[in-house]
Amino acid sequence: MRPVRIALVGALSGVLALSGCAGSTEGAGNTGSTADPSATTAQSPQGAAFPVTVQAGNGPVVVQKRPERIVSLSPTATENLFAVGAGPQVVAVDDQSNHPAQAPKTTLSGFKPNVEAIVAKKPDLVVLANDIDGVVGKLGALGVPVLVEPAAAKLDDAYDQITDLGLATGNVDRAEEVADGMRKQIEALAAEAPKDKKLTYYHELDSTPYSATSTTFIGQIYGLFGLTNIADKAPDAAGGYPKLSAEFVVKADPDIVFLADTKCCGQSRETLAKRPGWSGLSAIKKDRVVALDDDLASRWGPRVVDLVKQVGEAVRKTATS
């Protein structure tokens, strides 16, 4: 994960917090008013009532009918769409969306969105994470509904985005199932982890080394396990993603090191040990360097559960050894 996206998280999390994610409840009411609730659950997804109003990052968005040509310009949204069963409705995803494998990957970019190229896919719904270059306004002017789903700032936001997308695509029930399932699994994993050891950790975003404090989404995940973040000593001025001093990391000597720069930058326990002064770190000596998947540790979609499992496993191993 690169702090580029992170910076956007910071900028957009405020927007998200303001707009809230009340879309699911409002939408559910909408469904109930037009159809018998018991009938809705029995019906196929196509039967879900449209139009629906979704409270997205860009305010309330009305989706007139069940979208059949969705374009996703956000890897997280792509994973969410496929998880809620909207995969068959997706016609194109951006160049960073590498999961799931059957997602129709294209050269479209979410970081440098090209309105003409997006419109050429004839979308009836576009989902993206950031309104870059005024793309939302331009697509809106062309009559294409756009959902902005910025990177989640906390777990509840991540769940809300899944139910939002379920509502917008006519997959309400499946989305509720997915979000509830995630919530239950994550709560269970957090509950069964030993928390009495007062373990410290260091989460690395790149070898510079950038880290993340406890206020960030990833920091909150570690917080579930009662871990103490060494990056929290950095002043607020450094933002939620401070570039730490290498000598500080060595001195802090964290119990566990989590690497979120294994794919981008090829980092591992071996490369860490080769850094000047790092070979003596107890996490390296005791093999407590956890190699995370960069994507898992930067996309707050359905696979957050896998991340939480990996963290929980590392905490259990460290606490019992």
Place this chain on the structure above:
Amino acid sequence: MTDLSRPSTGSSSPEVAPGLLRTAGRRLPRRTAGPRPFVTLAACLLLLASMLAALLVGAADIAPRGAALQLLDWLPFVSADSGLAPVERALLLELRLPRVLLAAIVGGLLACAGAGYQGVFRNPLADPYLLGAAAGAGLTTTAVIVFTTGEGDTLLVPGAAFAGAIGGVLLAYALGNVAGRGGGTATLVLAGVAVTSFLTAVQTFLQQLDVEELQRVYGWILGNVGGGWEQVRLILPYAAVSVVVMLLYGRLLDVLSVGDDEAASLGVNVARVRLVVLLAASLATASAVAVSGLIGFVGIVVPHVVRRLAGGSYRVVLPLSLVGGAVFLVLADLAARTVIAPAELPIGVVTAFAGAPFFVAVLRLTRRVET
């Protein structure tokens, strides 16, 4: 940019070796130039003091007394018991010491190269990145970051940056020679501007290909001297060669400063002097860029400070820039890693923050001289 292109007349009148000038029959120096033992000694003491301060202060609290003893112990023929824990010892000797040394070497190289460029182009605004060294290194480094996973980062990035910096300068030089036969330094500077724009465009394109790596490219551009002993060893031979050549040519740069024709009439091979100093300064720049990224403003700020404090002779400016650049970058790095500790500022932010206001002052001053 246009300022850089005109052959400058703005630099303060340099002090020229008297023996050479008598034959030319032109303005006599106000005072004899040459190495200034006291100023040099004071500068060296300042360097030692700032390095010591930089070694004793850092994000990790190490008792200053223990750290000082440990440093003494590190010196040859001295042994002292510091009482430091093994982690603290490693931290001091493997992280802080090489970092301070690297800052000193890089700062010295950039400042010395800046002084060299200013002498060659007779332009007070020339800096080590004038001829495309920065853009070339930026391009090759971005390519490496985008197209590899960074497995071999420790050697790959420095190698690419070095090759890119040298390549950028050679390209500008070749272009300048093709474009303007006998056009002199102005054409060369313009060629540098063109090469810089072109290479930067390619670099930006590469960056767009892989936005995920934007942060790494950006981080490299802002500079970092935390490379460890490996990088110190890597840079030393190139640093030594380039600095020795530049210092030896200080006298000839002084002659050059009276003008091409006058220098030629004094028996100086102007084109050759220019080429040799240019090559040495570019080698210094390339090796500094290779281990530290693109640290701005050192190369332009320091030589000007030196000139104002100790006079304009290149026999003084070059060695004092070497020492002064080292002091400046050691202190800048100290600020970068302590101001918001345990987080760090990119060193380029600190040097530019201190350097930019100074740059404006230099602009103002040179304009006043010309009008």
